[in-house]
Amino acid sequence: MSTVVAAIPVKPFGDAKRRLASVLSVEERAILSRELARRTVEAAAQGGAVPVVLSADDQVTSWAEERGVDVLLDEGSSLNEAATTACRLLAERRSAWMIIHADLPILSPADVAAAVAVVGSGRPVLAPSSDGGTSLVGWDRVIDFSYGPGSFHRHLATLAQADPAILGGPGWWLDLDTEHDLHAARRHPRGEWLGT
Secondary structure (H helix, E strand, C coil), rough: CCCCEEEEEEECCCCCHHHHHHHHHHHHHHHHHHHHHHHHHHHHHCCCCCCEEEECCCCHHHHHHCCEEEEEECCCCCHEEEHHHHHHHHHHCCCCEECCCCCCCCCCCCHHHHHHHHHCCCCCCECCCCCCCCEEEEECCCCCCCCCCCCHHHHHHHHHHHHEEECCHHHHCCCCCCCCHHHHHCCCCHHHHHHC
16 A cells, blocks of 8 residues: 555644634634644544645644644645645655545544545545535545535545545544534543543
């Protein structure tokens, strides 16, 4: 099996999770964003992928480099453009790739390992979030990304002829965007780190 690289887009810590502003301060949201990113990087590594942070922010870049994680600069582009650039670079290196979002509070190494096994076999993989977005997309070829509301079905249509594997489970379904998501994550055994 070839190396599978998990590219993890990470927003500037101070700007992330604005939809939680009603329940968390700016400082609390920055701390949360750092911890989410750390946990995602660790889950990727423990699940058998090589984590790479995808960011345009100097603070995020420094944070990743201090942890020995490589960074792909996205030059401030949209998520779609950044993901396309990342998968093109990785495909050129003959690496299978996955784009894993950094706001999955109960993602486990086992979740990632299942995705690594699929992508490592040459088959594309997708995982939907509970709101219809895309928590995970991966393959070994360059594709057109279409993030945003309802993106899972667009990505599914893009990859349909290649028979993608669809992964489920709370680790992929639950992304942390809203107060409701935060409460749901806190109720899950793997979300105890979020407090009460």
